[in-house]
Amino acid sequence: MKRALLIVLVLMVVAFGVYAGGTAEKETESVVLRALIRPDEGGNVQKYADIFEAETGIRVEVDFVGWAEIHDKSISTLSAGGGGYDIIFVPSANVVEFTSVGDFEALNNMISSGEKADWLQPVLDLYTREGDLVAMPWYSGGAHMVYNKEILDKAGVDPEKIVTWNDFKDACKKIKAAELLKYVYTPTAKYPGNFYYAWGSMVASSGESFFDAAGKPVFDKGSAVLDSLKLVSEGTKEGLFDPAAIAMDDYEALIQFGSGDTAFMMNSTWSATQAYRNADLSKVTGKVGYMLIPGWKSEPRSGGFLYAGGLGILKSSRYKEEAKQFLTLLTSADAQKHHAIEGANLPTRVALFEDKEIDSSWAGYKALTAQLSYGSFLPQYSWFEEWRQATSGVVQKTIAGNITPEKAFDLILENARKAQ
Amino acid sequence: MKKNSIRTVIFIIFVIFFILIVLFPFYWMIVSSISPQVELTEKPPHWIPQEPSLKRFVNLLFGGEGGNAARQRVFVSSLITSVIVSVSTTIICLVTGTMAAYALARIRIAGVMKILVGILIAQMIPMIVIVIPLFLFLKGVGLYDSRLGLSIVFTGLMLPTVIWIMFGYLKTIPTQLEEAAIMDGCSPFAAMVRIVIPLSVPGLVAVGAFTFLNTWNNFFVSLVLTASRAKPLTVVITEFSSQFGIDYGLMATGGVIGCIPPILLTILLQKHIVSGLTAGAVKG
Amino acid sequence: MTNTSVKRKQELKLALGLVLPALIIMAAVNLYPLIYSFVISLRDYDFHGDKSYPFCGLENYIYIFEDVRFWRSLGITLIFTAGAVTLEIGLALMCALALNRKFRGQGALRVIALLPWAIPPVVNGILWKWILNPRYGALNGLLMQLGVIDEYIVWLGSPSLAMLMVILTDVWKETPFIMLLLLAALQSVPSYLYDAAKIDGAGAFRTFKEVTLALIRPALFVALSLRTIWALKSFDLIYALTQGGPSNSTEVLGYYTYQKSFVSLHMGRGAAAAYIMTFIVLLIVIFYQKAVYQDVEY
Structure with missing residues (x-):
């Protein structure tokens, strides 16, 4: 009988041992930010994550999840308390949903009242819930x-x-x-x-x-x-x-x-x-x-x-300050400019709508930004x-x-x- | 004689028809994965691509142009995850499941079968409702987004079926042999390991293949319970496919890659899968 | 203490030791979420509402029973299940009978028949969505070239056609495997029984009914009940192909549950719908056991 239990135990240990390789990469001393973002802006995110790591030594691990799945994944992650993510992508269509399900950090101090005029007002309004900015405006469209x-x-x-x-x-x-x-x-x-x-x-x-x-x-x-x-x-x-x-x-x-x-x-x-x-x-x-x-x-x-993309920081994040630093970089004029030239969506900073460099980079830019001024967001x-x-x-x-x-x-x- | 040859012809036509229907979607998936996008929207469809290219495969597997090292790393790591999780789930399931099935098949325990049937039926509850408690459980024990956590979850999900089928299979093995061994001074446990297990190898192979396939193919549970560290292949496939919108060619490429391991396994074990599952299921 | 009771005690100890590992894992992975979600189904677990999620008794269940959409999707589920299972079992039986002979390449055929069953459902969904694409799909292209249709058909565009296509896709995936199960059963029928029937002067139909069908009955019932259960809870395929559309015409119960939990964000109602659905499956399982299993003789 004892032998039986012993063998069972040994077998369990062996089975668990199989993972040694898999779980060995535990977090090291350095800070790692984890983000849940959809993949369409992958190139832009990756580029600025690399710049961020070079500047600060903080690595950003991004989970790119496709449109078809990201909603369900975000909802289940948020409802279970965040799942270790620091940064979560918040599409304009889901602001109410996501903020009802999860706890987001107020980002009010990331855009001072003096700077507010630099951002597209409707996008700011969209990401403001009960007076708090819940996500940094990242792109519009x-x-x-x-x-x-x-x-x-x-x-x-x-x-x-x-x-x-x-x-x-x-x-x-x-x-x-x-x-x-x-x-x-x-x-x-x-x-x-x-x-x-x-x-x-x-x-x-x-x-x-x-x-x-x-x-x-x-x-x-x-x-x-x-x-x-x-x-x-x-x-x-x-x-x-x-x-x-x-x-x-x-x-x-x-x-x-x-x-x-x-x-x-x-x-x-x-x-x-x-x-x-x-x-x-x-x-x-x-x-x-x-x-x-x-x-x-x-x-x-x-x-x-209209639609927009925002990036929120979860209250459960251990590295809120670092996450804010990264979001500041990712939504900077420089990054948005790069995104507007290489990527496929429009900026959230007003000044970039008149930007000559983006305008000369491709002919459609002006026509696309012109349409935006007529649009409205979903209620x-x-x-x-x-x-x-x-x-x-x-x-x-x-x-x-x-x-x-x-x-x-x-x-x-x-x-x-x-x-x- | 003549009647017989007509029959043979009809039979052959039937077989060909059957094969065509089953294989056509696979064929189209492969063609789609190697055709340039512009060819995919031709009318009538190009059944044989005019300019086939393995560009998409190269991009996914080796980085290639437009890809980057990070993406290829994700892919390879997910492949390793899928293999580790599927293999270890299969092993744990077979070991614990067979032990439990043996106990149920050989030792009279009141009401246990009812419990087992209960668990089997409880599995009918949609995954959507279960997945959030599972998430909380894994987070509670610190195994969220880990290969170990994923394997434990899949083991739990597969065990009732494994036990059920193995129970059926073990019932078909006569008890006289073990009884004789026990008479000769073998302990019941040793009798199980030395006599019963070797005899149930076909059943074990079938159940093992079944477990492996189901674990490998799972998507929704893996999607929710993992993040960047323990994503399996099925989850990563859908990510690649949406990297540039929903490119049908890329989706097909992901599909082809995701199908290769299950198909290989099926080819290797086809004899055992059907006979083992039938014996277990029918006689259970 | 008598000898037998000592032996019995030892036996039970062994049994416990053997069952324990499986039991622990199943308790954590199966039982805990079940209880947890049942508790959720008794609470006003609405992410848009009060964050304390107060208990509300059977309110969620009452809501589901009063929801027109629930009854509609129950009807849709039954249509889907009846359609898919009938076609699958019928076709599988036909194919199995036709293929029940020895021929070269039997092994290869078996491998081919296993393929649709073996591939990931995610891939299956992607694959068929592409094949059924209304403008560039292979099905339209093929039928057009064969002259069967003279205009591209929007396969997922009208309620009845969409339902038919969802069923046919399911049939493609499931039939070959069932066929193999039945084929294995057919091949285990001893040939002397056929000879005996011949000697008795039984016609082809009587032989089929009294020898073949009688002997593969257990396999047939297993296939039937397993397919019914799985069809009742199908979700993946609908999610990939139609997302319940057009006009909710393919919204099966699995999808309805998903809607309640993940779109309406009322986890309590979602869980209640899931339990109701499970209860329906249970009823059908009991029905099968009572009506069908009891007269299976071995």
């Missing part, structure tokens, strides 16, 4: 309208003249009539997140809001929601918009546009730059043009949803995500022609009232 110059030229469409969505639809008709394409535009609607780059931004382009400050729906007083529903419904019915939009996300729309199969693409800053520069993804790199997103009237003439309510999900289902049904735009409008309003 939003929805953009991209077009294929070659196709528009051939069809005789002048993008400068597209001011309203009706102009846009007429342009689509003209291109379709020229038999250049099967579909002219794809109003992506697969995921709730596609709200940003299609239907949601159509509504936002009117300057109307969905909700007031208290979260009460106000969109029933305007006409943009119904107009936008009619646009996607009729555009699809008339064969101008791709009905596959129901099952396509923003990335798939980029591939489609990049293959020259659509003339217009409304998409993120990231996708807008990829279409222009990334020859691996886009066959139309030399033919990309940017225009303002059309509006519903000639004034205000544009609008669209920040705890129930917003659920409402957006329900809405995305309704928009899908509208595009599929299963319900009329009027019926869709009623459903969206009903969901909004239920949501609170």
Whole structure:
């Protein structure tokens, strides 16, 4: 009997011994910062992490987690108290969620009241919860309208003249009539997140809001929601918009546009730059043009949803001061400039929007920053995500022609009232 | 005779059809991984890439252009993690699981089977709900983001199935042999090690393969329970795939790499996997 | 003390020693999270709400039972399960019967049949998402070239089609393995039974029903119950392919639970939904045991 237990014990020890190699690299004396960040800005992060280590001797270990997984990973990490991370990436869409689940350090002293004017005000507001700055504004971006110059030229469409969505639809008709394409535009609607780059931004382009400050729906007083529903419904019915939009996300729309199969693409800053520069993804790199997103009237003439990326520090972090140092470097004018030139999103420092060096580095920069001044951020309510999900289902049904735009409008309003 | 040859032809057609359906997605994944992105959006699809290149593989595995040493380090380290975690989970599972299964199969203990079935059923609870308590548990014992922690979790998750199948398998082995050995003065434990274990090797191989595959393939648990130090391959694959948006070619490349070890294992152990699992499952 | 009771005591000690390591690990990894999540399901565990997460009795369960979306997703889960399991078992049985003979390359075929089962679900999801892509997917390209369709189909675009595609993807992954299980069972049927049936003058159908089916019944039931349980709790595939869409038409219970926990951030409701789901699985397991297992003779 004793022998039996002994053997069991020995076996357990042997099994545990297998890890000797794996767990031996315990933390050494030196400070190591750990960050959870999405990979799209990987090059920029890595570069400044290396600079930071060279300057301070502090290593930054970054976990790059893809868009599809980072939300769930962040939520579970935050809800369990941080999991040893010092820095956590906070996308603009999840500020309420993340700060409700986890404890973030107030970063108020990182941007003094005198410096506030140097930063994009809406982004600062977005990352300010109950008076505290919860994340350093890192990058900004939003929805953009991209077009294929070659196709528009051939069809005789002048993008400068597209001011309203009706102009846009007429342009689509003209291109379709020229038999250049099967579909002219794809109003992506697969995921709730596609709200940003299609239907949601159509509504936002009117300057109307969905909700007031208290979260009460106000969109029933305007006409943009119904107009936008009619646009996607009729555009699809008339064969101008791709009905596959129901099952396509923003990335798939980029591939489609990049293959020259659509003339217009409304998409993120990231996708807008990829279409222009990334020859691996886009066959139309030399033919990309940017225009303002059309509006519903000639004034205000544009609008669209914006997004941003912020970096927060957890209260559970052991190295808050060091983490602040690193964030100061990563969000410095220098780093943001590098990111704007090499990367795919826009800065959060006002001065950089007029920066000559970035402007001369690539032609699209000015057009992209111009769009940002018209945009607005998604409202920040705890129930917003659920409402957006329900809405995305309704928009899908509208595009599929299963319900009329009027019926869709009623459903969206009903969901909004239920949501609170 | 003629009737027979018609049958053979039908049979061959059927087999070919079966193979085509099963293999086509794999074929397309491999083609996608070696085709340049611009070819992937051709219509009709290029079933045979015109300009195949192993660029993506080289980039992932060896850094290469656009890649960097850090990324390649992450990849190699995740590969090592996956191997260590899968192998040690398999070993611990086999040792502890077989011991427990033996006790249950050979020694009458009231109500234990019921408990086992209970645990099996409790496993039906969605991972999403369990993963946060697991996170807290690992953090509590200081094993969050470690290979050891990951192995313990997977052992726990796999054990009920392992015990169940081994229990079924051990039941098929007649008890006379051990009884004879015990008569000859062997201790019950020695009888188990010397007589029963050698006889249950096929079952052990099958269960081992099953454990290894399930551990290797797991994604969600690993995603949540690890960070930079103990990330397994499945987690890293999805990271690479999203490094530049969701490049389909890169996703396919990650997919191909992630499939190689399970496929190799399957090829090596195919005979045992099916027979072992059937014997255990059916007779359990 | 009698001799037998001493022996029995020794036996139990050995049993305890043997079971203990497994028991400790399972208690930590299986039991602790189970109890923990059950406690969560009894609290108002809402990340958007009061941070003390007060106990609220069965409120979460009541909420789930009153949620229209829960009942909808239960229906969707049952449709998915019924569709996938029927097709998988049916096709697997057909294939197994067809392949039940000796031929060269049997081993190779077995390896091929194991492949879909062996690959990581993550890869499976990525793979099929790419194949089903509405504009550049291989399925559309192939069917178009074969002349089966004359226009690209948006596979994941309409509720019924999306459900069908999710089921077919599951069928692709699971059928070959079940086929192998059934094939192994078929090959263990002694050939003299067929000879006997022939001598008795039994027709092909009667032979199938009374010899083949009767003897592979245990294997068939194991396959059936395992597949049912796994299909009921499927999540990975839905998450990768449709995320519950379009218009929530593929929102199975596993996905609903995920939604409640990770999107609505109400862990209490998520846990309650998970327990309800587990209870449903349990009912089905009991049903199988009562209705099906009891008449299996060996």
